[in-house]
Amino acid sequence: MYIACTVLLILFVWGFFIEPELLTVKRYKTDRLDGKKIVFVSDFHIGKFDIFRLRRIVNKINKLNPDLVLSGGDFIKGHSGRHSMPVEKIAEELKKIKAPIITVLGNHDISFDKYSVKNAMEKAGIVVLDNSSTKFEGLIVSGVGNKKVDPSQITLVLEREESTNILISHTPDIYYDVKEYVDLILAGHVHGGQVRVPFFGALICPSKYGTKFSCGDFRETQNRMIVTKGLGTSILTVRFCDIPEIVIIEG
Numbered sequence: 001m002y003i004a005c006t007v008l009l010i011l012f013v014w015g016f017f018i019e020p021e022l023l024t025v026k027r028y029k030t031d032r033l034d035g036k037k038i039v040f041v042s043d044f045h046i047g048k049f050d051i052f053r054l055r056r057i058v059n060k061i062n063k064l065n066p067d068l069v070l071s072g073g074d075f076i077k078g079h080s081g082r083h084s085m086p087v088e089k090i091a092e093e094l095k096k097i098k099a100p101i102i103t104v105l106g107n108h109d110i111s112f113d114k115y116s117v118k119n120a121m122e123k124a125g126i127v128v129l130d131n132s133s134t135k136f137e138g139l140i141v142s143g144v145g146n147k148k149v150d151p152s153q154i155t156l157v158l159e160r161e162e163s164t165n166i167l168i169s170h171t172p173d174i175y176y177d178v179k180e181y182v183d184l185i186l187a188g189h190v191h192g193g194q195v196r197v198p199f200f201g202a203l204i205c206p207s208k209y210g211t212k213f214s215c216g217d218f219r220e221t222q223n224r225m226i227v228t229k230g231l232g233t234s235i236l237t238v239r240f241c242d243i244p245e246i247v248i249i250e251g
Contacts, residue, residue, distance in 0.1 A: 015195070015240040020233055021053060023060055024243045028217060028226055032164045032183040033251025034138060039064055039099070040247040042072030042170070042188025043106065045232025046085045050077075054085070054093050057231060060246060066099045068136055072170050072188030072228070073145055074106025075121075081112040091124035101126040102134060104145030106170045106189065108234070129168065133159045142182075143168040151177040158182065172213035172227045175220075184249070185225040190214055192229030196241040 039061055046054050061069060075091075077084035094101065103126055109117040118128045127134055129143025131153055140159045149169065158180050159165065165182045172187035192215040193202025202214035218225040231244045 011240070015238045016236075019239040019243060020237055022243045023056060023231075024245045025060075025064070026228070026245045026247050028247065028249045030184065030224075030249055030251055033249065034164070035251050036067045036137070036139075037065070037251075038166075038249045039066040039069045040072070040186050040226065040228060040249060041069065041231060042186075042228050043074045043191055043230030043232050043234075044090070045074060045077045045108065045230075045234055046090050047077045047083055047237075048085050050085060050232075051089075051093070054090065057246070058093055058096050062096075062098050064246070064248060066248070068139070069097055069099050069101045070141065070166070070168055070186055071101060071103035071126075072106065072168060072186065072230075073104045074108045074170065074188070074230075074232070075117060076106075076108045076112045077232070078234075079108055079111035084112070087112075087117050087120040091120040091126065094121075094126060095124040100136065102129060102136070102141050102143070102168070103127070104129050104143040104168050104170055106145065110145070131157050133157060135163075138163055140165045141168065142166070144174065145170045149174050149177070151179075154178055155180065171207070172218075172225060173208050175213065175218065175223070175225050178221075178223050182223050185223055186247075187213070187225060187227045188230050190227065190230075191232075191234060191239075192242040192245075194233060194236070194239050194242055198241060202242075 133142040171189040190205040202211040215229045229245045
């Protein structure tokens, strides 16, 4: 009984207080970036007292020395924002990243106040894609941030040029709706499930496809999709076998 209680206590402390504060780097390769290095991050969920976690993320990104940072959004902690660091403060810290940043907004950002989050990010020099596209050194980056995206919206957003085309979607649920060819789809939202059982995987994910797109590299269609585990937590501040990650995609 004593051993069982000790093990449970260790697992509790690890899942709620240690693993959520860790940070790892996941690397992917592609031949479509012409030597560029892209960092992809998502689901920050920065709480009121998360300043050191946010600064650690910023410092880690700068050490990776990317050419471009892409983001899947969800800067806000909780839909109401009551438990979140002020978005202006989040943007002020993100401004210290020494590379251009392009982001979409996540469902928490939109539920809290889409326009205040968008304005704060743009004032910090961050490009916010709201069902729109932008260009960066031979890349076309398109973005859809809504949790539920009309497939016809994707067609309108995507540019048709002979360039490397990247689509950022907050959620991986759009995967089968992207009929046009894009070089890379980047998504977040599902946090890798937050709790993963060894040899089994995620227990649950906020996706209409269940845990299928919990994290990783998917090539089931003509389009490749990379889904990140994200950086923060939602509902419960717990992670188990699901360390927060920064994704690097190198050409």
